[in-house]
Amino acid sequence: MKIITGFEPAKAALSRQASKEVFGGDDREQTVRQIIDEVRQRGDAALLDYTFKFDGVRLTSLEVTKKQITTAYREADAEVVSALKLAAERIGSFHTAQKNAIWSGFSGKGLGRIRPLQRVGVYAPGGTASYPSTVLMTAIPARFAGVKEIILVTPPGANGTVPPLTLVAADIAQVDRIFAVGGAQAIAALAFGTESIPRVDKICGPGNIFVVLAKKLVYGSVGIDGLQGPSEVLIIADATANPEYCAADLLAQSEHDPLASAILVTTSQRLADAVNQEIERQLEGLSRRTIAAESLESRGIIAVVASIDEAIELANLYAPEHLSLMVEKAASYVDRISNAGCIFVGEKSTVVLGDYVAGPSHVLPTGGTARFSSPLNVNDFLKLTNVVNIDEADLKELGRAAQAIASAEGLEAHARAVEKRLKENSL
Secondary structure (H helix, E strand, C coil): CEEEECHHHHHHHHCCCCCHHHHCCCHHHHHHHHHHHHHHHHCHHHHHHHHHHHHCCCCCCCECCHHHHHHHHHHCCHHHHHHHHHHHHHHHHHHHHHHHHHHHHHCCCCCEEEEECCEEEEECCCCCCCCHHHHHHHHHHHHHHCCCEEEEEECCCCCCCCCHHHHHHHHHCCCCEEEECCHHHHHHHHHHCCCCCCCCCEEECCCCHHHHHHHHHHECCEEECCCCCCCEEEEEECCCCCHHHHHHHHHHHHCCCCCCEEEEEECCHHHHHHHHHHHHHHHCCCCCHHHHHHHHHHHCEEEECCCHHHHHHHHHHHCCCEEEEECCCHHHHHHHCCCCCEEEECCCCCHHHHHHCCCCCCCCCCCCHHHCCCCCCHHHHEEEEECCCCCHHHHHHHHHHHHHHHHHCCCHHHHHHHHHHHHHCCC
């Protein structure tokens, strides 16, 4: 990995620039527009055609049957199924506590009413790999928020079926219906509906560039959780940090994608050199070595700075998806972090635990959007409705002020609506 020394050079390297590489703006966006238009016009027929074109599978039906889900349990590894159930329990507990806090803080104080969305679409990447954890991390927050119906879309494998672990995870998360369709066409189907796939209120979940662009283009017709880009981690470490742990966590993110970003900001030149050596050692024998090596070569950075204060300033500037604090008294620095998708405190808190079983959703803001957005959570599946209930005392206190503002803005009918009530109540 490239080593940068000094705060100012590190600041220049970590200052984000808008990137077409992540969010398009090229021919890919035009391709996605065409796919969306085709699905809107031709419905299921377009989905079946695109599934054959992009996935190489000729399907006659898009929906996964209950029998296929039952079979998936027999085919899935029992230990992994048990792990998924543990993860589901943790995710459910976290989001139940979150919902209760929101409900009592808003609805309980009479500020308004909270209602869950009626129908949500969840996208899980698939095709060449299985991501059951993404199913849990998106569907369970929706379920515990009270969403009435959850629809899962995910690409079929080469044999035309959805991987067993994905189906098992969907069943554990109590997904209502599953469709074997992926890519931009799946997003279009959720946004506008087809003969088989019902239209949803909101679409959640990460995907490739075509999925991200499709979410971007259908937003407004349907809600979206965000535009998740490639994975990223920033580790703040001091001289006490374990170089093996630092290297392992950097590699864990870099193996996702050549576009993933793995960054270490440290106050120790000795640690920087040791981590670089450890990365080379741990790369040996890694099944996704080529991907990880490409990511680290093109986007990996080790920055050596003078103090933890400088490291924190750089982290808040970069606003990473995952921020790991591998420093002495790590918990004491949490309140100083203003921009991060998820903070991992201390060397035992590896990002990998957050990916799978810690409890919070692993669907996090990327690309610096942690400056203004949040991880996927129950709020994403709730609607807040304000309630205004005015009695005579309120009308007496507020009416003249409302009338004055309306008149100042030249909205005579507004002013009269208040005036009539004031006269009628002799106020």
